[in-house]
Amino acid sequence: MLKILKYSFFDLIRSRWSYVYFAFYLLLGFVLLFLNNDLSKAIITLMNVIIMLVPLIGTIFGVMYFYNSKEFTELLLAQPLKRTSIFVGQYLGVALSLALSLVLGLGIPFVLYGLFTSAIIWNFTLLLITGVFLTFIFTALAFNIALSNENKIKGFGYAILLWLFLAVIYDGIFLISLIIFQDYPLDKLSLGMSMLNPIDLSRILILLKLDISALLGYTGAIFKKFFGSNFGVIISFLMLSIWVILPILRIVFKSKKKDF
Amino acid sequence: MKYKRNAFRKLTILFIGLFFLNQFSSFAKTIIVCETCENKSIKEAVQFSEANDTILVKKGTYHEYNIIIDKPLTIIGENYPVIDGDLNGEIITIISDNVTVDGLFIINVGTSYTEDYAAVRVRRSKNFLIQNLVLEKLFFGIYLEKSKDGRVYHNKIIGDAKEEYNSGNGIQLWYCKNVEIEHNFVEHVRDGIYLEFSDFCTIKNNVSTFNVRYGLHFMFSNDDSYEDNIFEKNGAGVAVMFSKRIKMLNNSFRENWGSASYGLLLKEINDAEISGNTFEENTIGINIEGSNRVLYEKNNFIRNGWAIKVRGACYTNTFTKNNFLYNSFDVAYNSKVNDNVFDKNYWSNYTGYDLNKDGIGDVPYRPVKLFSYIVNETPETIVLLRSLFIDLIDFSEKVSPIFTPDNLVDKNPLIRKMP
Numbered sequence: 001m002l003k004i005l006k007y008s009f010f011d012l013i014r015s016r017w018s019y020v021y022f023a024f025y026l027l028l029g030f031v032l033l034f035l036n037n038d039l040s041k042a043i044i045t046l047m048n049v050i051i052m053l054v055p056l057i058g059t060i061f062g063v064m065y066f067y068n069s070k071e072f073t074e075l076l077l078a079q080p081l082k083r084t085s086i087f088v089g090q091y092l093g094v095a096l097s098l099a100l101s102l103v104l105g106l107g108i109p110f111v112l113y114g115l116f117t118s119a120i121i122w123n124f125t126l127l128l129i130t131g132v133f134l135t136f137i138f139t140a141l142a143f144n145i146a147l148s149n150e151n152k153i154k155g156f157g158y159a160i161l162l163w164l165f166l167a168v169i170y171d172g173i174f175l176i177s178l179i180i181f182q183d184y185p186l187d188k189l190s191l192g193m194s195m196l197n198p199i200d201l202s203r204i205l206i207l208l209k210l211d212i213s214a215l216l217g218y219t220g221a222i223f224k225k226f227f228g229s230n231f232g233v234i235i236s237f238l239m240l241s242i243w244v245i246l247p248i249l250r251i252v253f254k255s256k257k258k259d260f
Numbered sequence: 261m262k263y264k265r266n267a268f269r270k271l272t273i274l275f276i277g278l279f280f281l282n283q284f285s286s287f288a289k290t291i292i293v294c295e296t297c298e299n300k301s302i303k304e305a306v307q308f309s310e311a312n313d314t315i316l317v318k319k320g321t322y323h324e325y326n327i328i329i330d331k332p333l334t335i336i337g338e339n340y341p342v343i344d345g346d347l348n349g350e351i352i353t354i355i356s357d358n359v360t361v362d363g364l365f366i367i368n369v370g371t372s373y374t375e376d377y378a379a380v381r382v383r384r385s386k387n388f389l390i391q392n393l394v395l396e397k398l399f400f401g402i403y404l405e406k407s408k409d410g411r412v413y414h415n416k417i418i419g420d421a422k423e424e425y426n427s428g429n430g431i432q433l434w435y436c437k438n439v440e441i442e443h444n445f446v447e448h449v450r451d452g453i454y455l456e457f458s459d460f461c462t463i464k465n466n467v468s469t470f471n472v473r474y475g476l477h478f479m480f481s482n483d484d485s486y487e488d489n490i491f492e493k494n495g496a497g498v499a500v501m502f503s504k505r506i507k508m509l510n511n512s513f514r515e516n517w518g519s520a521s522y523g524l525l526l527k528e529i530n531d532a533e534i535s536g537n538t539f540e541e542n543t544i545g546i547n548i549e550g551s552n553r554v555l556y557e558k559n560n561f562i563r564n565g566w567a568i569k570v571r572g573a574c575y576t577n578t579f580t581k582n583n584f585l586y587n588s589f590d591v592a593y594n595s596k597v598n599d600n601v602f603d604k605n606y607w608s609n610y611t612g613y614d615l616n617k618d619g620i621g622d623v624p625y626r627p628v629k630l631f632s633y634i635v636n637e638t639p640e641t642i643v644l645l646r647s648l649f650i651d652l653i654d655f656s657e658k659v660s661p662i663f664t665p666d667n668l669v670d671k672n673p674l675i676r677k678m679p
Contacts, residue, residue, distance in 0.1 A: 002402050024283035039607075041586060044586075044646075047646070048646070050289055051648075052648055167648055168648050168649050168652070169649075171647045171648070171650065172642055172649050174644060175634070175644055175649065175650075178638055178640050178641050179634070179637070181635070182638040182640075186638075186640040187640065189640075190640045190641075190643045194643055200643075200644075200647070203646060203647060204643065207645060221643075223643060232389060253608070
């Protein structure tokens with residue numbers, strides 16, 4: 001598995017798209033920091049990027065890589081190799097290279113800007129950790145979609161739809177259900193619903209570090225109490241880990257049964 | 261020549277006469293109180309003294325309470341003598357005009373549920389001066405009652421209040437007039453400074469922090485002004501209620517966090533002026549209810565949850581030349597009618613452009629977002645703050661307002677922030 005991981009990883013590291021992705025973050029980081037003199041505003045913009053763009057790129061890239069390397073995968077399958085190690089290795093290769101682009105691309109400008117001496121380092125670390133989690137989650141989901149769909153167009157369609165659902169539509173349903181049931185106590189419902197969507201979960205985790213005063217209002221106190229405590233943070237990261245592990249398990253399961 | 265000499269003599273006599281008159285009228289002696297002196301307590305010294313005397317209290321600890329000052333005296337502490345009330349009740353009560361109390365360290369005021377014991381109380385007096393006191397372990401600190409023309413200057417009041425019901429206020433004014441409160445430090449009491457039915461008072465350069473309820477609290481007090489004060493980390497911020505013509509200038513309201521916490525709470529305030537203040541990191545910067553004809557000018561709203569929350573019945577208020585910087589919500593509004601003017605403010609969330617370079621954005625800014633309306637209706641939806649979906653509906657509301665008042669716009673948003 002390690003060999004395949006290494007191969008995928010270095011293959012991707014050398015590919016043009018990784019560089020574009022890396023350069024994009026690098027540019028974004030520099031522009032945000034050096035054209036904008038307010039660090040906290042830069043972090044808010046970064047948050048928007050991370051919770052929107054990272055999942056999108058993770059999904060698209062995952063699906064694309066899977067379909068593009070299909071012939072090579074088939075070649076590998078002819079070898080005496082475990083299927084699990086082939087697919088999981090490929091998955092980890094993609095996810096790791098994407099995560100590396102993200103961390104380096106955003107990390108370098110911030111380090112040059114003097115991040116280590118600033119108090120904002122923990123917020124930034126949290127931002128990167130959630131970014132990495134989101135990359136792993138959405139790449140895994142993308143691999144699942146690609147494994148289940150032979151048709152490329154269909155695969156891409158589903159991938160985009162998945163992203164759209166989790167990033168936008170889910171929140172719409174969330175909002176409507178909160179408004180419809182506003183006569184009932186909603187704390188548990190809203191906590192539960194935000195736990196179920198990795199994008200929402202990451203957003204709230206980051207928000208609690210940034211917009212703390214707004215969230216400390218009337219109802220915000222409940223969220224603050226939950227997500228602000230160690231227990232809440234552990235549960236949130238546990239939830240994010242489950243979001244990584246479940247799709248990987250499905251990759252393993254599906255790849256064993258799949259007929260090529 | 262003769263005339264001149266005569267004049268000179270007259271002048272001399274006048275001077276001598278004046279000198280004697282002066283001596284006579286202020287035939288004041290200084291009474292010294294110390295542990296080894298003739299007068300071992302302030303109470304005795306007050307009894308022995310006559311009007312206009314000075315009582316000098318030397319360093320030491322005096323266990324006394326109920327010291328009643330019934331004649332014009334000056335009481336000065338040397339190197340902060342301690343007056344320990346042993347939790348028995350009120351410590352100094354001033355019932356005469358022209359009294360000065362200076363430089364004492366007063367501790368252990370008694371707590372009572374039926375009487376408001378204070379460290380220093382001024383009752384029906386004029387021209388008092390209370391300065392350089394340090395008060396600790398108190399119930400009420402300085403309590404001014406139906407008094408006027410006084411000054412409370414440079415005192416330090418440090419309480420240990422935990423609950424509202426069994427604690428008192430730092431400086432309390434009740435039916436007072438023309439009182440100056442300057443350079444005081446008040447912390448850990450119920451209300452830092454509390455004014456009730458008190459008019460024409462000035463509150464300047466005070467620091468009021470960590471109080472259980474309000475840093476500063478106005479009730480039914482008119483024509484007062486407060487300037488250059490700092491209110492920080494109070495339970496519920498600053499409340500100005502049922503008052504007219506109050507001037508609030510250059511104060512700083514910071515870090516008042518909590519579910520019912522405001523930088524500034526305005527309720528039934530008319531004709532006030534609020535300018536040059538800074539509201540930073542409060543849950544709600546200003547909460548406005550039933551306030552009319554108030555001018556908000558040149559204030560800074562920085563990183564608040566809500567910069568301004570308008571609850572209702574607020575008419576003809578003007579917001580101009582303010583800076584709104586990185587607040588989660590700039591303005592929240594719960595009605596569709598708007599009679600308030602927003603003009604020439606700087607909004608950090610403004611995304612318009614300025615083609616003719618006159619420093620004023622060409623596209624009007626709508627400070628009320630649909631989301632802030634939704635949060636008003638269903639508070640739990642705050643969990644969706646900064647989600648892409650919310651940005652989308654905010655955008656569509658911006659393009660064609662349906663839920664928010666459509667005339668609530670800043671037609672001339674500034675491109676650069678006010679200095």
